[in-house]
Amino acid sequence: MRLAGQAKGSSLGGVPVARESTYRSPFYLPNAHLQTILPNVTRRRIQVNYRRERFELPDTDFIDVDWLERQEGEKAERCCVVLHGLEGDSQAAYIKSLGKSFVQGGYAVAAFNMRGCSGEPNRIMRSYHSVDTEGLAMILNSLNQRYEWIGLAGFSLGGNVVLKYLGERGSKLPSAVKTAVAFSTPCDLRTSADRLARSENAFYMKRFIKLLCSKLKEKEKKYPEYEYKRECSELRTFKEFDNIYTAPLNGFRDAEDYWRQCSSRFYLNGIERPSLLINARNDPFLSEECYPEEEANAHDFLYLETPNSGGHCGFPGDRHRNGYWHERRALEFFRQAG
Numbered sequence: 001m002r003l004a005g006q007a008k009g010s011s012l013g014g015v016p017v018a019r020e021s022t023y024r025s026p027f028y029l030p031n032a033h034l035q036t037i038l039p040n041v042t043r044r045r046i047q048v049n050y051r052r053e054r055f056e057l058p059d060t061d062f063i064d065v066d067w068l069e070r071q072e073g074e075k076a077e078r079c080c081v082v083l084h085g086l087e088g089d090s091q092a093a094y095i096k097s098l099g100k101s102f103v104q105g106g107y108a109v110a111a112f113n114m115r116g117c118s119g120e121p122n123r124i125m126r127s128y129h130s131v132d133t134e135g136l137a138m139i140l141n142s143l144n145q146r147y148e149w150i151g152l153a154g155f156s157l158g159g160n161v162v163l164k165y166l167g168e169r170g171s172k173l174p175s176a177v178k179t180a181v182a183f184s185t186p187c188d189l190r191t192s193a194d195r196l197a198r199s200e201n202a203f204y205m206k207r208f209i210k211l212l213c214s215k216l217k218e219k220e221k222k223y224p225e226y227e228y229k230r231e232c233s234e235l236r237t238f239k240e241f242d243n244i245y246t247a248p249l250n251g252f253r254d255a256e257d258y259w260r261q262c263s264s265r266f267y268l269n270g271i272e273r274p275s276l277l278i279n280a281r282n283d284p285f286l287s288e289e290c291y292p293e294e295e296a297n298a299h300d301f302l303y304l305e306t307p308n309s310g311g312h313c314g315f316p317g318d319r320h321r322n323g324y325w326h327e328r329r330a331l332e333f334f335r336q337a338g
Contacts, residue, residue, distance in 0.1 A: 023280075023325050025309035026317055032282040033203075035311030039324075042316075043093035048100055050090060050111065052118075055139050061126075063135045064118035066090040068099040068109040076108040078149040079176075080334070081140065083158030085184075085313060087211040089117045094155055094313050098330070101323030105331045107151075110143065112136065112158075121218050126250050133165040144174035151334045152180040155313050156285070159185030159277070160264045166275060167267025179337035180275040181330040184283055184313045187265040190256065191287035193238040201284055209235055216245060268295045268302055274337040276303045278326060280310030305329075 029035050050066035057063060070076055080102045084092050090111035099109040114132065116122040143150055154162035159182030166173070166180055186192035196205050213232035235241050242255035252258035260266070277296070279286055296304035307315075315326040322328050 021278075021305050021307035023307035023310055023315060023329075024317075025311075025315075029316050032280075032284045032309070032311045035280075035282070035309060035314040035316055036284060037311075037314075039311075039314040039316040040093045043097050046093060046096045046100060048096045055135075055142065057135055057138060059124060061115060061122050061124050061135075063115065063139060064113045064120075065139060066111040066113065066118075068103050068111065070103060070106075070108070076103075076106055077147070078107045078151070078334075079110060079143060079147040080107045080151050080153055081110045081112055081136075081143070083112045083136070083152070083154040083161055084114070084117070085156030085158055086208060087117075087215075088155070088158075089113050089119070092155075097319075097324065098153060098327050101327040102331065105322065108147075110139075112139065114158075116215060121215075121222065125219070125223055127215065127219070127246075132250075133161055133168065136161060136165055137169070140174050140177060144176045147176050149178055150174070150176040151178060151337070153330055154180070154182045154185065156184050156186065159183055160187065160189070160262070163187065163264035163271070163275065163277070164262070164267050166273055167264060167270035170270045171272045173273065177273060179273055179334055181333055182275070182277045183315075183326055183330075184279060184285065184310075185264070185277060186286060186290055187263060187268070187277075187292060188287060188289035189259040189263045191289045192285060193242070193255075193259065195287045196285055197237045197239070204285070205237065208238075209241060212241060212245075265289060265292060265295075268292055268299070271299070271301050274301050274303070274333070276305060276330070276333045278305045278307070278310075278329065280312070280315070281306050281308045282310070283312045285312045303333075 025035050029038060048068050050068055053065045053067060055063045055065060082095055082098060084095050090113050095111050099111055102109050116127055152162045162180050162182050216232050239255050242258055247254050247258045279291055291306055293304060296302045315324060317325050
């Protein structure tokens with residue numbers, strides 16, 4: 001794994017860019033589930049003051065971006081656009097925590113709320129999903145007029161969107177987009193869906209289905225003419241949900257077609273900006289296919305870091321002055337990218 005023109009294991013600015021992960025989970029959180037759940041409970045108390053900006057989309061829909069910035073009158077020269085995971089939003093603990101760390105690091109932070117995730121239902125029938133890169137592309141084209149340097153950060157589904165966006169556009173990106181970091185990213189949606197369907201992950205699956213069904217209830221009120229093939233509360237897995245709802249609502253043949261077109265794993269070779277993928281080896285959501293070692297080893301721009309622990313979007317530990325470990329690692333990588 002190397003940057004263009006540099007040998008593997010070399011460094012940018014004296015900092016190694018390809019290395020063994022330095023992350024170690026605390027001894028008092030010995031398993032993946034604790035490392036996943038506890039951080040998102042303890043970090044909820046983080047308070048931030050957002051400024052909202054609404055972007056109108058060509059299809060009559062909208063996307064809300066919540067800005068976290070330095071003190072009034074201090075304009076940051078660099079911007080970090082951060083994307084949340086499935087059924088998250090800008091209020092997610094991991095988004096607020098990373099945003100606070102990046103503002104302290106001198107960045108303006110744009111917390112991207114996917115369609116229908118900003119506290120207000122979106123205007124059209126389609127919903128956000130893993131291939132929905134059009135809204136991100138439009139917003140980045142707009143921010144390209146405001147900033148000369150933009151970095152992207154994505155968690156889970158948001159990481160998949162970021163990597164797919166970079167891979168499908170290759171060199172045809174806004175000039176300001178310089179680098180990206182993706183955390184806990186299901187690069188292969190089919191095998192990740194199978195992994196989440198296991199009995200040991202029933203807690204997560206039940207919660208996701210409940211949240212997704214809640215949004216669908218709102219859609220039913222707005223679009224009573226749409227005939228749902230099956231009551232949402234009866235569904236138990238992502239395959240059932242995506243077959244009946246996500247795929248037909250968004251123009252895919254079925255769940256398999258949706259997963260194939262949306263998985264960033266199939267777009268990684270097209271990435272032409274330095275990009276770091278951090279997936280913990282014990283992440284309960286991820287399959288083996290979500291650790292693209294062969295692709296990274298042969299890639300000029302893709303870096304894969306796989307700490308042995310960390311759970312899903314967790315990476316618990318003590319918060320240092322510059323944030324939690326994964327936040328400091330992202331800041332470090334952004335600086336390496338120039």
